[in-house]
Amino acid sequence: MSTVKPIVPVILSGGSGTRLWPLSRPEKPKQLLPLTAEETMLQLTARRADGAAFAKPIVVANAAHADLVEDQLRAAGAEAQALILEPMGRNTAPAIGLAAIAAGAGPDPLLVMPSDHVIGDVAAFHAAVQAALPLVAEGWLVTFGIAPDAPETGYGWIKIGKAIGTGVHEVERFVEKPPREAAEAMLDSGDHAWNGGIFLFRADIFLGALAAHAPEMLVATQRSMEKARREGARIWPDAEEFAASPADSIDYAVMEKAPRVAVVPVSMDWSDVGSWDALHAISACDEGGNVCRGEGILAIDAQNCLIRAEGGKRVALVGVSDLIVVASGDDVLVLPRGRSQDVKKIIEAMKKG
Amino acid sequence: MSTVKPIVPVILSGGSGTRLWPLSRPEKPKQLLPLTAEETMLQLTARRADGAAFAKPIVVANAAHADLVEDQLRAAGAEAQALILEPMGRNTAPAIGLAAIAAGAGPDPLLVMPSDHVIGDVAAFHAAVQAALPLVAEGWLVTFGIAPDAPETGYGWIKIGKAIGTGVHEVERFVEKPPREAAEAMLDSGDHAWNGGIFLFRADIFLGALAAHAPEMLVATQRSMEKARREGARIWPDAEEFAASPADSIDYAVMEKAPRVAVVPVSMDWSDVGSWDALHAISACDEGGNVCRGEGILAIDAQNCLIRAEGGKRVALVGVSDLIVVASGDDVLVLPRGRSQDVKKIIEAMKKG
Numbered sequence: 001m002s003t004v005k006p007i008v009p010v011i012l013s014g015g016s017g018t019r020l021w022p023l024s025r026p027e028k029p030k031q032l033l034p035l036t037a038e039e040t041m042l043q044l045t046a047r048r049a050d051g052a053a054f055a056k057p058i059v060v061a062n063a064a065h066a067d068l069v070e071d072q073l074r075a076a077g078a079e080a081q082a083l084i085l086e087p088m089g090r091n092t093a094p095a096i097g098l099a100a101i102a103a104g105a106g107p108d109p110l111l112v113m114p115s116d117h118v119i120g121d122v123a124a125f126h127a128a129v130q131a132a133l134p135l136v137a138e139g140w141l142v143t144f145g146i147a148p149d150a151p152e153t154g155y156g157w158i159k160i161g162k163a164i165g166t167g168v169h170e171v172e173r174f175v176e177k178p179p180r181e182a183a184e185a186m187l188d189s190g191d192h193a194w195n196g197g198i199f200l201f202r203a204d205i206f207l208g209a210l211a212a213h214a215p216e217m218l219v220a221t222q223r224s225m226e227k228a229r230r231e232g233a234r235i236w237p238d239a240e241e242f243a244a245s246p247a248d249s250i251d252y253a254v255m256e257k258a259p260r261v262a263v264v265p266v267s268m269d270w271s272d273v274g275s276w277d278a279l280h281a282i283s284a285c286d287e288g289g290n291v292c293r294g295e296g297i298l299a300i301d302a303q304n305c306l307i308r309a310e311g312g313k314r315v316a317l318v319g320v321s322d323l324i325v326v327a328s329g330d331d332v333l334v335l336p337r338g339r340s341q342d343v344k345k346i347i348e349a350m351k352k353g
Numbered sequence: 354m355s356t357v358k359p360i361v362p363v364i365l366s367g368g369s370g371t372r373l374w375p376l377s378r379p380e381k382p383k384q385l386l387p388l389t390a391e392e393t394m395l396q397l398t399a400r401r402a403d404g405a406a407f408a409k410p411i412v413v414a415n416a417a418h419a420d421l422v423e424d425q426l427r428a429a430g431a432e433a434q435a436l437i438l439e440p441m442g443r444n445t446a447p448a449i450g451l452a453a454i455a456a457g458a459g460p461d462p463l464l465v466m467p468s469d470h471v472i473g474d475v476a477a478f479h480a481a482v483q484a485a486l487p488l489v490a491e492g493w494l495v496t497f498g499i500a501p502d503a504p505e506t507g508y509g510w511i512k513i514g515k516a517i518g519t520g521v522h523e524v525e526r527f528v529e530k531p532p533r534e535a536a537e538a539m540l541d542s543g544d545h546a547w548n549g550g551i552f553l554f555r556a557d558i559f560l561g562a563l564a565a566h567a568p569e570m571l572v573a574t575q576r577s578m579e580k581a582r583r584e585g586a587r588i589w590p591d592a593e594e595f596a597a598s599p600a601d602s603i604d605y606a607v608m609e610k611a612p613r614v615a616v617v618p619v620s621m622d623w624s625d626v627g628s629w630d631a632l633h634a635i636s637a638c639d640e641g642g643n644v645c646r647g648e649g650i651l652a653i654d655a656q657n658c659l660i661r662a663e664g665g666k667r668v669a670l671v672g673v674s675d676l677i678v679v680a681s682g683d684d685v686l687v688l689p690r691g692r693s694q695d696v697k698k699i700i701e702a703m704k705k706g
Contacts, residue, residue, distance in 0.1 A: 022669075296683075298706070300698050309685075316375075316703075318688040318695040323673075327685045330649075332662075334678055334687060335671040342671040345653050350669075353651070 007129065007200075008081075008108050009049035009057035010099040013042055013069060013115040014089050016062065018347045019275050019340075022331035023308060031116035032068050035273055036282060042069065042115045043076035048122055049111060053129075056081035058102050059115075060095045063087055066234065080233050087239035092197075093253035094245045097210055097221035098237055100203040109136050110206065112199040112250075118282065120269025128266035131167040132200045135262050140164075141209060141255060142200040143171070145193025145265040151183035154274070154341075156195035156251055158263050159186075171261045174251060193265050195251065197272070206254070213257040220245030276324045276333075276340035280306040294327075304337065360482065360553070361434075361461050362402035362410035363452040366395055366422060366468040367442050369415065371700045372628050372693075375684035376661060384469035385421050388626055389635060395422065395468045396429035401475055402464060406483075409434035411455050412468075413448045416440055419587065433586050440592035445550075446606035447598040450563055450574035451590055453556040462489050463559065465552040465603070471635065473622025481619035484520040485553045488615050493517075494562060495553040496524070496608060498546025498618040504536035507627070507694075509548035509604055511616050512539075524614045527604065546618050548604065550625070559607070566610040573598030629677045629686075629693035633659040647680075657690065 017030045024030040031041045039047070046057060056079055061069045063085035073080055082102040086095065096112055103110060111129060119125050125144075132142040145158050154177060161172035174195065178186065186192035210218040220241055227238035246253075255261055271282045283291040283306070290299055294309030298316040306324045309315040313327040322337040335342060370383045377383040384394045392400070399410060409432055414422045416438035426433055435455040439448065449465055456463060464482060472478050478497075485495040498511050507530060514525035527548065531539065539545035563571040573594055580591035599606075608614055624635045636644040636659070643652055647662030651669040659677045662668040666680035675690040688695060 298699060298702055300695070300702060313683050313685065315685045315687070316699045317686075318698060319692040320676075320687060320689060323687065325685070325687055327680075330666050332666065332668045332678070332680045332685050333670075334668070334673060334676065336673055339672045342653065345671060346651060346669045349651055349653060 006055045006108070007049070007053055007111045007133075008055045008103050008203075009046075010096060010103075010110045010112045011042070011045055011049075011057050011059045011115050012092060012095055012112065013059055013061040013065070014086055014095055015114070015116055016089070017116065019343055020273070020279070021343055021347060022326055022328040022333050023310060025329075027064070028068070029062075029065075029116075030273070031114075032065060032072065035279060036118050039076060040072050041118065041273070042072050043078075044118065045113055045115045046073055046076050046078035048119060048125065049113065050078065053126075054111075055108075058082045058084065058099045058110075060084045060086060060099055062089070063236065082235055083233050084235045084237065087237065087242055090242065090245050090247040091249050093210070093214060093248050093250045094217050094221050094242070096199075096206060096250055097217060097245075098225060098235075098242075100206050101221060101225045102235060103203045105203050105207055107137075107202045107204055109133065109200055110203050112201075114197045114272070117196070117198075117270060117272045120271075120282075121267070124266055124268040128167070128264045128268070129200060131165070132262070132264045135165050135168050136200050136202060139202065139205050140260045140262045141205065141258050142168070142262045142264060143255060144196050144198045144200075145169075145263040146196040146270045147265065147267045148187050148192065148194050151180060151187045152194065153177060153180055153183050157183070157186050158193045158195050160191045160193055160263055160265060164262060168262050168264050171255075171263045174256045176251065193263065196270055199250065199255075209254045209258045214246065214248065214253040217245050217248070217253060276306055276326065276335075276343070277337055278340075280324070280337060306337070359408045359461075360402070360406055360464045360486075361408045361456050361556075362399075363449060363456070363463045363465045364395070364398055364402075364410050364412045364468050365445060365448055365465065366412055366414040366418070367439055367448055368467070368469055369442070370469065372696055373626075373632070374696055374700060375681040375686050376663060376679055378682075380417070381421070382418075382469075383626070384467075385418060385425065388632060389471050392429060393425050394471065394626070395425050396431075397471065398466055398468045399426055399429050399431035401472060401478065402466065403431065406479070407464075408461075411435045411437065411452045411463075413437045413439060413452055415442070416589065435588055436586050437588045437590065440590065440595055443595065443598045443600040444602050446563070446567060446601050446603045447570050447574050447595070449552075449559060449603055450570060450598075451578060451588075451595075453559050454574060454578045455588060456556045458556050458560055460490075460555045460557055462486065462553055463556050465554075467550045467625070470549070470551075470623060470625050473624075473635075474620070477619055477621040481520070481617045481621070482553060484518070485615070485617045488518050488521050489553050489555060492555065492558050493613045493615045494558065494608060494611050495521070495615045495617060497549050497551045497553075498522075498616040499549040499623045500618065500620045501540050501545065501547050504533060504540045505547065506530060506533055506536050510536070510539050511546045511548050513544050513546055513616055513618060517615060521615050521617050524608075524616045527609045529604065546616065549623055552603065552608075562607045562611045567599065567601065567606045570598050570601070570606060629659055629679065629688075629696070630690055631693075633677070633690060659690070
């Protein structure tokens with residue numbers, strides 16, 4: 001076993017998620033919002049990889065958010081060793097490629113984290129990371145398997161294979177966005193986990209996997225970094241070269257194809273806060289079961305509602321239950337709890353309109 | 354029977370109703386809003402008393418709304434012979450006293466109309482007015498009895514007595530805001546009507562009734578008009594004198610006390626638009642049963658909702674039924690249909706807050 005180097009956090013902040021519209025918008029997406037706490041999800045993510053075990057983070061973000069990202073990291077007491085500003089989104093595999101190159105393309109372990117998830121039990125997360133390190137040093141690509149508690153059809157699932165170390169297992173199979181029945185069967189099986197989108201691997205091993213399974217992606221990311229413009233910690237990969245990269249997720253492009261892929265199952269109160277319902281589920285409720293955030297909220301005889309009023313908006317409710325009401329800017333969203341996936345219907349209808 | 358003079362419409366526009374918050378606000382109350390049509394309720398009221406049978410209207414309004422009222426009347430092709438600008442509200446009896454004095458305090462018949470009701474069948478209304486005129490000329494105070502279709506506990510009810518002319522009856526009894534059981538009994542009886550707040554009487558007879566039943570009110574209104582400031586059609590009654598008037602409704606101060614009070618029962622698709630539910634009930638629905646008004650409304654899989662978006666607001670709903678959602682200015686109201694009386698709870702809570 002080789003010596004393990006300090007872990008380099010790689011924070012992926014390129015998302016422009018619309019599932020939390022009208023609060024989340026392209027100019028200020030989910031990860032840059034204080035959704036679950038006083039701090040933004042990006043800030044909470046940076047704090048999650050703070051301490052002696054970690055190097056300064058590499059952050060990959062949309063170029064349009066450079067100032068916001070830098071300001072938020074500074075306010076959280078974090079400083080990026082590199083802030084890679086993507087000229088366009090190419091999904092996660094190329095973004096991680098950029099980060100692996102910026103990290104020096106050597107044996108340093110990269111801890112890849114989406115910037116818009118929450119982890120309630122950070123100690124459990126850290127323990128899982130530590131458990132993975134020996135295998136990572138030996139060249140394994142490691143993902144973290146979230147203990148599932150619902151038959152989610154929108155997630156990627158992992159079948160947990162045989163143990164190859166303490167708390168570490170081979171991945172027997174990836175199952176992306178299964179049909180409902182399959183999800184229920186996997187939930188019942190007890191040997192499946194959700195793929196939480198958090199990864200740990202050596203930079204050189206990841207780039208090697210790109211070379212083997214997505215060579216065009218490797219070439220495009222390398223060329224875009226060679227021609228990158230740099231200013232302090234900011235790195236602007238060359239747009240033309242980066243545009244030549246195929247767009248694909250790390251799951252499809254690498255993890256499902258590479259031979260030595262491991263999973264560390266972990267229970268850590270994880271949530272991707274992928275919908276207003278998910279946010280309600282992880283938020284502290286008042287005695288009426290309501291989750292209210294915003295100064296101008298007046299809820300009379302209301303139960304189990306999620307209410308957000310931003311930017312001086314005032315929201316008054318009477319006599320409603322299980323409703324999601326979000327007022328932000330000039331927009332108001334109203335839908336029942338359990339239907340927040342339908343926000344995408346609204347986004348689609350607005351695009352057409 | 355003396356000769357009947359042209360009818361002087363007296364439009365009462367002093368209300369500052371809060372029951373249609375957040376659209377209706379003190380600075381722009383219900384009657385000055387286009388709630389039921391492209392025109393405002395004041396404009397619709399002015400149009401209702403247009404034509405050869407009518408003189409130019411006398412309008413009694415809150416002084417704060419002088420410009421708005423004048424602009425709206427002009428836009429509706431109406432011109433007030435007098436725009437009486439109350440320094441403060443003293444309820445309807447003193448307001449009508451001011452108008453009766455401005456009308457010359459003679460035998461001219463005054464048709465007193467709230468500015469915030471709608472009448473669907475204007476021909477029926479005009480016929481009822483014509484039916485009342487002979488009795489009015491003989492000195493009767495006439496009210497119009499709306500055929501009731503619900504056991505309303507918030508209205509005044511009238512027991513219809515014996516006929517004293519074609520379509521005109523004595524009022525046997527007034528019942529203000531009855532308990533539910535009494536309202537149901539009156540609804541079933543077939544000989545009760547709602548007091549619609551529309552009146553027809555000679556100016557001199559009304560002032561005489563004030564002298565008999567509310568002499569302090571008469572003196573205060575007379576003095577405030579003697580010392581009034583005038584500018585074109587605008588009349589500002591003296592504030593100190595007017596403030597000395599008791600505040601009371603015409604029903605309590607006069608109609609329930611005077612001896613010669615008649616009622617003309619009439620079916621004319623009347624509504625006081627006294628709540629968001631009432632507005633929903635009288636509005637044309639789309640095929641989903643929704644009443645939408647505002648450019649930025651997106652309703653997906655929504656049924657039987659009332660949705661208003663004013664001032665560039667965008668309201669998106671998915672999967673909700675029987676909901677009232679109103680976005681106006683910085684305020685958003687959400688409540689189920691059938692509970693719109695609870696808007697007053699919100700107003701009270703906001704006052705306390």
